[in-house]
Amino acid sequence: MNLKVVFLGTAGSVPTPKRSLPAILVKRKGEQLLFDCGEGVQKQMIIAGASFHKKMKVFITHMHGDHVLGLPGLIQTMALLDRDKKLEVYGPHGIRKFIECVRETVQFGLTFPIEIYEIGGVGTVCNEHEYTVQAVWANHLTPSLAYALVEKPRPGRFHTEKAKALGVPEGPLWGQLQRGKAVRLSDGRIVKPEDVLGPSRRGRKIVYTGDTRPFDGLAEFAANADLLIHDATLDDELAERAEEDGHSTPSQAAKIAKKAKAKRLVLTHISARYKNTSKLLKQAKKIFKNTFVAEDFLEIEIPLSDK
């Protein structure tokens, strides 16, 4: 079951020839979850071969233009391509008025419904059968959310030898047990999933900080993440400026990753001043080895956990 992260835009607040504005696409079982939607996202999606027709949710961290101005063009292109599935948009207060006022002033001719969820509190903002999306308030210049995509635990490994020993015939009953349902055999005995399944296996977790200074609770929010995608707009030497602008530095991001026991850290929202990002990488790696610097169209596959 694939879970892939595609970095569509990795720039700071101003794009560069090589970096488009913030947008991170997560592909999961035929669904697309887009975290932030900076200007140019539709073109980046086309280049990356993403779909305008699939089940899709957009999660906006905050209402600064570089994180949200790609949304109207994305909606327009979906309409031009006759999308029919609804589009869900989650974000802080203001996202509804933004979408509505652009729809009133720019002509779209929508072919699909848009469901807008303004996130007031924190916690679970989206609860699907196999995953949730969690939100927590970050620490930026304006109300800004960090998001976590958290898969629910999967049933444990199916032990065929146990099933056979219990006399469960190979076929549909095996499938029911694998999906966590008890079954009744022809002789009347009940076999429960726990009789044939190993311990349930944990789901995967991806955390995206959006724009933020380091804040209390972030490491806990990101605990055991398979992938932590963290703001690292400016390098350690510009920590004071980062603090003023509501951003983080590589070593701040790395400390969070370490404390959270994350598996992998990707630095993003890279300021246009860094033509070469080796300095950022070096600063983070001193603290957290498994660090990468995002670049546009970088793809990361998150493997299934076996535990």
Next chain:
Amino acid sequence: MNLKVVFLGTAGSVPTPKRSLPAILVKRKGEQLLFDCGEGVQKQMIIAGASFHKKMKVFITHMHGDHVLGLPGLIQTMALLDRDKKLEVYGPHGIRKFIECVRETVQFGLTFPIEIYEIGGVGTVCNEHEYTVQAVWANHLTPSLAYALVEKPRPGRFHTEKAKALGVPEGPLWGQLQRGKAVRLSDGRIVKPEDVLGPSRRGRKIVYTGDTRPFDGLAEFAANADLLIHDATLDDELAERAEEDGHSTPSQAAKIAKKAKAKRLVLTHISARYKNTSKLLKQAKKIFKNTFVAEDFLEIEIPLSDK
């Protein structure tokens, strides 16, 4: 005196990996005039080495998203880079509400004034010392303007031999005569510009149709243009669809260019279906030889006329 056209976006209503959404930048004597402002224009400007600080005017043809959704990001980046010069924005009714509602819902922190001109009638919409911008209603699905940048005539060639024969000493007085001002010599005689200048020389003219079907008056509006930039979204075989969608075909554009006695025709707003545009070029060239198909970052220099 340079006059250069840089095609920043040449796509139809949906971008492609190689074509950004409609935007045409005209550079003239340290000023930038941008015709249409599709999503992604700020990134295209960065790639093309255009400035966010120079004197600048934006002319929007119509309120469809693909022509206007780059404006908020352009404004935000100008503000982030501390622009101080005003930005003038011209467009049809609706442009003011669009800019204002985005400013209300997305946080910009403007560092410069924006002057918005909603164009109600046609004719001269902008009158500068050395040029005017003219508008006429085109024929699209929604109110849409075609624009012409028309330079005012320049003073004629300065004949040094005539100036010398009349006893005008080389120096500041020559400059005054060249700029069209009469001068008084030390012996009291008056020398007029026409005594030393040849006939005034015509200015240059660039016409951009925006999205349009062919319409009466377009050839006249584009008369003698040095450059006609014309909608050619779909090829001749799809003329019926072009008519439905409010667009033109290459041969329709070429007929206008021929009738207008334009010097050069550039086809733009190219549908994503054309990976190869040779078909479009061929259809137009049958009627108007000096035709080109726009591509992103194509630059065309318009030479000064000597007549």
